[in-house]
Amino acid sequence: MLPFQIVLKPGESPYRQIVYAATRAVVSGELKQGAPFPSVRELSQALKINPNTAQKVVAELIRDGLLEVRPGIGTFVTSTYRATAAEKRELLKGEVEQLVVEARRLGLNKSDVVNAVRARWTELFGGDHD
Helix, strand or coil, X not given: CCCCCCCCCCCCCHHHHHHHHHHHHHHHCCCCCCCEECCHHHHHHHHCCCHHHHHHHHHHHHHCCCEEEECCXXXXXXXXXXXXXXXXXXXXXXXXXXXXXXXXXXXXXXXXHHHHHHHHHHHHHCCCCC
């Protein structure tokens, strides 16, 4: 079982999707600092991907400073990683793009979208969270 959620979508690079899902899990705190990360073998078996792809995913996450290898023990979420506001915003880029494109397709303008987001935010979290 993977410590983060992902449903691979056909037509998109599995590698990119997995890196994104794992990065999102770390940045959001879903994957806690110091938490174990699946081995290349576990990752490839769980997602039914080529082990080379799984290795490439883990290597990128290590390069990005999200994971660290503890020799003889395994791979873990880096205990010193702190996501910046820019990194958090970057993770929302795809969802924001989908929202904007769909709003435009429906004939809504920017203020309609901002008001809809503001209203939903208030429904979910109350008015005190800006």
